[in-house]
Amino acid sequence: MTDLDRFLATFLNPAVAGQYAGAIAAGVLVTIEVAVAVLVTGLALGLGLAVLRAYRIRPLNALIVIFVDVFRALPPLVVILLAYFGLPNVGVTLSAFAVLWLVLSLVLAAFAEEIVWAGILSVRKGQWDAARSTGLGFAQTLFYVVLPQAVRLAIPPLTNRAIATTKNTALGSVIGVGEIINQAQTAVAVTGNATPLLMGALAYIIVFVPVLILAGRIERRFAWRRA
DSSP states (O other): OOHHHHHHHHHOOHHHHHHHHHHHHHHHHHHHHHHHHHHHHHHHHHHHHHHHHHTOOHHHHHHHHHHHHHHHHSOHHHHHHHHHHHGGGGTOOOOHHHHHHHHHHHHHHHHHHHHHHHHHHHSOHHHHHHHHHTTOOHHHHIIIIIHHHHHHHHHHHHHHHHHHHHGGGGGGGGGTOOSHHHHHHHHHHHHOOSHHHHHHHHHHHHHHHHHHHHHHHHHHHTOOOOO
């Protein structure tokens, strides 16, 4: 057997690929479910925290800053393990899927809050003053004038961070979430063949390349052009 034959038998074994194609496909569905749930929850929570921070209530702002700093500093894997193995000790039992969704949502929310908050701060003070001079209140100025500009400024870094966070769905394999990597690792353990890992890598490309293309189009569509 030549080196090429051994490589093909190890990474491109048709029999193994056919046997575990269904399992990898099931992992793709779980990965997409987690990713969509994380995106919706994380971005919504991050936007909400940035809006609350704009009211500049000191005790509340201090709590938001602590939350953001903690979840931006800790590796997501550490938080996942702490939540999955630690919460049952205080009477809170969550499924592995729920732990992965919750932790990644909080991580994305922390980054999203900081990005949107930076967008709010970047809006010129004259925009606030002009809106207030027309009789708009603080909340109206924030929601109708400042926030639309801030979100548009925040879209490029938000899309990049959202993609980076959703790829962390692979961390669910350490707590038994049946996503792509978990299914691939299980298949490798059973067969002793690396073909499922290559299938998993291809599955990630199939799932995330369209997302990257869509993110690029969104960034170009909402690119900020100042006069």
